[in-house]
Amino acid sequence: MTLVSLRLFDTATREVRDFVPVTPGAVGIYLCGATVQAPPHVGHVRSAVAFDVLVRWLRRTGHDVTLVRNVTDIDDKILARSSEAGVAWWAWAMQNERAFTAAYDALGVLPPTYEPRATGHVPAMVELMQRLVDTGHAYVAGEGDVYFDVRSYADYGSLTSQRLDDMAPAPDGGPDDKRDPHDFALWKAAKPGEPGTASWDTPFGRGRPGWHLECSAMAQRYLGDTFDIHGGGLDLRFPHHENEQAQSRAAGYGFARYWLHNGWVTQSGAKMSKSLGNGLLVSTLLETVRPAVVRYALTAVQYRSMLEWTADTLAESEATWDRLAGFVQRATERVGAVDAPELAAAELPAAFGAALDDDLNVPAALAVVHEHLRAGNTALAAGDDAAVRAGLVAVRAMLDVLGLDPAGAQWGAAAADDRHAEALDALVRAELDARAAARAARDWATADAIRDRLTAAGVAVEDNATGARWSLAARQTTEDED
DSSP states (O other): OOOOOOEEEEETTEEEEOOOBBBTTTEEEEEEEEOOSSBBBHHHHHHHHHHHHHHHHHHHHOOOOEEEEEEOOSSSSHHHHHHHHTOHHHHHHHHHHHHHHHHHTTOOOOOOSSSOBGGGGGHHHHHHHHHHHHHSSSEETTTEEEEEOOGGGGTTTTTTOOOOOOOOOOOSSSSOOOTTTTTTEEEEOOTTOOGGGGOBOOTTOEEEEEEHHHHHHHHHHHHEEEEEEEEGGGGGGIIIHHHHHHHHHTTTTOOOEEEEEOOOOTTEEEETTTTTTOOOOOHHHHHTTTTHHHHOOOOOOOOTTTEEEOHHHHHHHHHHHHHHHHHHHHHHHHHHOOHHHHHHHHOOHHHHHHHHHHOHHHHHHHHHHHHHHHHHHHHHHHHHHHHHHHHHHHHHHHHHTTTOOTTTTTSSGGSOOOHHHHOOOHHHHHHHHHHHHHHHOOOOOHHHHHHHHHHHHEEEEETTTTTEEEEEEEOOOOSSSO
């Protein structure tokens, strides 16, 4: 199937546009990844989860997707924090990079096609700088300091709709170092006291990359002069993405044709961040919350919307996840498992596809999922096995696109050590057998006592014509059950 109907909100044009790839059937995406100064909090992984849904939808609709997600492993904050910790900067960066990778993996984010580090692409950055200097768009201000001349590029400010004179000065360098206070650093001279390993020799002097240069160099290296989508968090629009676009297009590259930006995770209306002290580490959160529940919470809000993280966020997501997983489990027990080829070949409900084609409207897509969930539960109650299987396939196929299939490789039994579940099942089965024997002997007091004991332990018992079945009781919720 060829994608023809996807429409995406392009930040550059500030409108929803038909998505037409540079190369039919193939999509190149550059996603700004982590600056590994610290381990990730929930706000950091919102972008990865949001763009994971885009990648999954593009692949589901027949596209070969190349996703490049960079790692910024050298910058001022990494040097400062590693120094405070008494750890080599590169070791500090690697430690936090691994923490990000662990968070992505735990939340079911598919690995990128390429994950380049800034420090591994210094030659590409030097080539780009040389090109900009040679064409008059950049200049050497001193040994090791190279700046982009913003007034040399007439469209500077077009991505964020700003006039140059209304912008705040770039923080790089001092007033005597630059031709214009808005000029930004492509390369920074090595500073006294910094580790010698944190700088590189170039034709312009020894130093290290400015933040913006690395992404332009790596995007061109892996995706070519012109590619389809550049993505990242809303906070990156300025100055980072504005500067990326300016230096790349000044160098003669078409660069990104569409710009997509996800909203923040907020607490009490403020962007989640380390500096405000309101960051919730992913590793800490996952000590008490199932990863699938966190994934659901991050996925369920449309990617451009702000996600307010409150005490209710996880409770609501947990209740919903339990309903979805519970249906998949009951339906599978009733009609058998759905294998991967059948799931991949399943025709998705038209309304679900229309919702995702509408700028990845996940809330509307989830509404379709819940319609089929209700129909599936009705079919289970009626004993209509054909309808149960149709509902199971539809629900799992849609959730697979969202990275939320309860029976998939990430969240299903194949993804976890199931010995605890097997032991619990054996113990509960023994109790149910004892209860059945008591009922057969018309010993209602003993039978009721066993059921009460199971209920107190969080086990729900359902009696039917074939005997009793059990499941973990749903947590208390104020929402109506689907």
